[in-house]
Amino acid sequence: MHFTKGHGTGNDFVILADPDGELPLTPTLVAALCDRRRGIGADGVLRVIRAAKHPAGAAYAGDAEWFMDYWNSDGSVAEMCGNGVRVFTRYLIERGLAEPAEGGLPIATRAGVVRAVVGPAAVGHVVVADREISVDLGAPRLYGNSTAVTALAPRPDPDRLDGPERVTLSGTAVDCGNPHLVCVLPAGVELSALDLTRAPGFDPDFFPAGVNVEFVTPAEPVAGTDLHVLMRVYERGSAETLSCGSGAVAVAAVALRDAGLSGGVVAVDVPGGRLTITVDPESAWLAGPALLVAEGTLIPPP
Numbered sequence: 001m002h003f004t005k006g007h008g009t010g011n012d013f014v015i016l017a018d019p020d021g022e023l024p025l026t027p028t029l030v031a032a033l034c035d036r037r038r039g040i041g042a043d044g045v046l047r048v049i050r051a052a053k054h055p056a057g058a059a060y061a062g063d064a065e066w067f068m069d070y071w072n073s074d075g076s077v078a079e080m081c082g083n084g085v086r087v088f089t090r091y092l093i094e095r096g097l098a099e100p101a102e103g104g105l106p107i108a109t110r111a112g113v114v115r116a117v118v119g120p121a122a123v124g125h126v127v128v129a130d131r132e133i134s135v136d137l138g139a140p141r142l143y144g145n146s147t148a149v150t151a152l153a154p155r156p157d158p159d160r161l162d163g164p165e166r167v168t169l170s171g172t173a174v175d176c177g178n179p180h181l182v183c184v185l186p187a188g189v190e191l192s193a194l195d196l197t198r199a200p201g202f203d204p205d206f207f208p209a210g211v212n213v214e215f216v217t218p219a220e221p222v223a224g225t226d227l228h229v230l231m232r233v234y235e236r237g238s239a240e241t242l243s244c245g246s247g248a249v250a251v252a253a254v255a256l257r258d259a260g261l262s263g264g265v266v267a268v269d270v271p272g273g274r275l276t277i278t279v280d281p282e283s284a285w286l287a288g289p290a291l292l293v294a295e296g297t298l299i300p301p302p
Helices: 027-034 083-092 246-258
Strands: 002-008 011-017 042-048 065-073 106-107 112-118 121-123 125-128 133-136 139-151 166-175 179-184 212-218 227-235 239-241 264-270 274-282 282-289 291-297
Touching: 002 083, 011 083, 011 106, 027 042, 027 065, 042 083, 065 083, 065 133, 083 106, 083 112, 083 133, 083 282, 083 291, 121 282, 139 179, 139 212, 166 246, 179 246, 212 246, 227 246, 246 264, 246 274
Parallel strands: 011 042, 065 106, 179 212, 227 264
Antiparallel strands: 002 011, 002 291, 042 065, 106 112, 112 133, 121 125, 133 282, 139 166, 166 179, 212 227, 227 239, 264 274, 274 282
């Protein structure tokens, strides 16, 4: 089995070419591939398959040739992965499986068809730099409020015998093709103080399919943008990651709403780098680097 490794701002993926749907991909195999000690290591797997050859993509085959079959590192599947779409597009272009298209290359996902633009190019309000790929995830939908409970990193105190301190944070639910809960940190709580080695608690009645939880603080203005924020994320099925593209879009939508803006450009700094999101009433363009970094052949276990 041949594989390629790629990432978008540190959100990394094992890419498997399976145009005709012949690969026996299973949750166990995906989890083994993503294991960072016993496998290749990744936040998820991107299977490159023709839309007509996948049950979840067949309905979109008339609009997009390729379907992004995305799996989380624990072997579960997800509706959408913003950085995954950008890396998926990089793979298609560099392997000669597709060419940049005017208005964006259509990519089918479990959340529908999205459009990806390879730089240098301009689409709407977005100018895509030479090495960047931008994808329109559609207009994010803010649909309610909920809470997340997360631990704070323990302070060095030899006399402390109780468990880690926990904090309950208010958040906004955002649909970006997949579910997100965006929690703006209150004064006195810093991003670096959060212990994301364990999953945040959330309301399972509000999020029956689970949720990606983003934690956000404002940052100093960046030239050419309306807002600038810092973000960490705990992704369902993958734990804390260095970046989450759809999560950055959710964060941008909440930040613009809180600033009283109906749209604009938001710089979102994640541990893996910077993503730029441009939001208007009909679209949300996620832009950033997307790179292929390695390839090889998997050796079957004995």
